[in-house]
Amino acid sequence: MKKIILGLFAIFGVLALFWRDILFFFIVTFVRPDYQIEPNQEISWQQGPAERTDDRPNIIVIVADDLGINDMTNYDDLEPGGTVDTPNIDFIANSGIKFENAYSGSATCAPSRGMIVTGRYATTTGFEFTPVPIGMARAIALFSDGAAEYIPENDNTPFELAGLPNEEITFAETLGQAGYYTAHIGKWHLGRDTHFAALNQGFNESLLMSSGLFLPKDDPRVVNAFLDFDPIDKFLWATMDYAAQFNQTTYMDNWFEPNGYLTDYYTDEAIKVIEANKNRPFFLYLAHWGVHTPLQALKSDYEELAYIEDHTERVYAAMIKALDRSVGRIVESLKEHNLDDNTWIIFTSDNGGAGYIGLRYINSPYRGWKLTLFEGGIKVPLIFWKEGIDAQVISERATHIDIMPTIHGLVNEELTHQVDGIDLFNNSLDLSKRPIFWKTDHNKVVIKDGWKLQVAETPDKKWLFNLNDDPTEQTELSAIYPNKVAELLTLIDQHSDGGRKALYEAPLRARVEVDRTLKESIEDPDNEGEIVIVAN
Numbered sequence: 001m002k003k004i005i006l007g008l009f010a011i012f013g014v015l016a017l018f019w020r021d022i023l024f025f026f027i028v029t030f031v032r033p034d035y036q037i038e039p040n041q042e043i044s045w046q047q048g049p050a051e052r053t054d055d056r057p058n059i060i061v062i063v064a065d066d067l068g069i070n071d072m073t074n075y076d077d078l079e080p081g082g083t084v085d086t087p088n089i090d091f092i093a094n095s096g097i098k099f100e101n102a103y104s105g106s107a108t109c110a111p112s113r114g115m116i117v118t119g120r121y122a123t124t125t126g127f128e129f130t131p132v133p134i135g136m137a138r139a140i141a142l143f144s145d146g147a148a149e150y151i152p153e154n155d156n157t158p159f160e161l162a163g164l165p166n167e168e169i170t171f172a173e174t175l176g177q178a179g180y181y182t183a184h185i186g187k188w189h190l191g192r193d194t195h196f197a198a199l200n201q202g203f204n205e206s207l208l209m210s211s212g213l214f215l216p217k218d219d220p221r222v223v224n225a226f227l228d229f230d231p232i233d234k235f236l237w238a239t240m241d242y243a244a245q246f247n248q249t250t251y252m253d254n255w256f257e258p259n260g261y262l263t264d265y266y267t268d269e270a271i272k273v274i275e276a277n278k279n280r281p282f283f284l285y286l287a288h289w290g291v292h293t294p295l296q297a298l299k300s301d302y303e304e305l306a307y308i309e310d311h312t313e314r315v316y317a318a319m320i321k322a323l324d325r326s327v328g329r330i331v332e333s334l335k336e337h338n339l340d341d342n343t344w345i346i347f348t349s350d351n352g353g354a355g356y357i358g359l360r361y362i363n364s365p366y367r368g369w370k371l372t373l374f375e376g377g378i379k380v381p382l383i384f385w386k387e388g389i390d391a392q393v394i395s396e397r398a399t400h401i402d403i404m405p406t407i408h409g410l411v412n413e414e415l416t417h418q419v420d421g422i423d424l425f426n427n428s429l430d431l432s433k434r435p436i437f438w439k440t441d442h443n444k445v446v447i448k449d450g451w452k453l454q455v456a457e458t459p460d461k462k463w464l465f466n467l468n469d470d471p472t473e474q475t476e477l478s479a480i481y482p483n484k485v486a487e488l489l490t491l492i493d494q495h496s497d498g499g500r501k502a503l504y505e506a507p508l509r510a511r512v513e514v515d516r517t518l519k520e521s522i523e524d525p526d527n528e529g530e531i532v533i534v535a536n
Helices: 002-031 087-095 109-118 136-142 171-177 231-239 262-276 299-303 311-336 400-410 482-497 518-523
Strands: 058-064 097-099 148-150 181-186 205-209 222-225 244-246 282-287 295-298 343-349 382-385 392-394 436-440 443-448 451-457 460-466 508-513 531-535
Touching (some): 058 109, 058 311, 058 400, 087 311, 109 400, 136 148, 136 231, 136 508, 171 400, 205 262, 222 299, 222 311, 262 282, 262 311, 295 299, 295 311, 299 311, 311 343, 343 400, 436 482, 443 531, 460 482
Parallel strands (some): 058 282, 058 343, 097 392, 181 205
Antiparallel strands (some): 097 382, 148 508, 205 244, 222 295, 443 451, 451 460, 508 531
């Protein structure tokens, strides 16, 4: 009897110590789908004609994931510069058209991508929140020590059915209707079920990122950085695989292993698309997963950065190196096929760098991180490049909703439906006069004439900044300029009240410190700074 009682005490002791890990194990076991990942499959992209008779320009849109504005060597005039050289991104920025005040459509991945592909605000499409796999919101809240709230009543839309409505018109559909061949490579994140897929949103072909590892974590070619303080990282490592799909027919069918480090693999396939379609106008949407977590670098890149002492920082820098190499290889391929003077490359990131990776400098000198609507969360690169154009630096504000209409201006094809963005190179438009809006849950922002007003309901607060004089949001001015607050608040209310209701609600709200990384917040919890409450 005594042994039984001691055994029960031991069991209860283990449960008391490790209950979260046990519950996490059951969550992950439950949510992992049952699928088979086949060996790599050679992809045969559609072949264009033997000779080119249509001289309309080609378009390549390259989207990085979670790239901080300070991850590039010297994107703007503010200090400091990036940690690792980015010579290829620098090349297209310095010899192309660089918007030094460009913004993402949202502070999170999926809504920004929805705005890139449609030219329409989330308040127009309803695609306001980032879809998360089943169990992810619950798991993050479980390990966040109260910093995140799981909202079960909002966790009722299956991951594969949370997507951009099929009736929305994408740039692939409009360019396809104009006679362009269209290809998608990489991340999609606009819905996983078949009717949301890229093939049903205007793309002729699609190589899809089915999961999220850059290489298997035990591959001899890879170096991993595990972020023990980050619940998101814990979930990703536990649930993600190394997998792709080509011309997806159903969510779970035809998963296979990519061929090499994911950033390089996508670039290899992008070059194949260029080679196969060099004799017809093509549109390539290259949506990289780098530099999103889980942090995995190619060992050869990591070894070249021995001067970086911190392991996590070095892995992250090596990932940036791979992303920069991708841009250089795309440019070289265009030159090889004499397409560089007739192909526009458009480069951006879906949002700012993430504070949950624990690296302080990635958005410097701007405040805030991915998920927040401070400048660090929404300031992104935006570059338009082709060989032979005059280099320009444009200071007027541009945003993701402008990419689609600007592309149509570049190819001289008029849009026949309503979008919210504008053609950035249309000389009749005054970029400096229009307001730009953001809305994610209760957090809302407008920028107009250099003034930025951010409002939140939880906590009930307003932040007013004059970005013309204070681009890094150091001096809050709402008490000094109440009339300006009232003016901008009217614009925010008109925009959000006249918009479409979100298609589904966010199952997670989290507390994010504006001026400290997640790692810093955990290491020094008593020194809490300014907080915002954000939704996924």
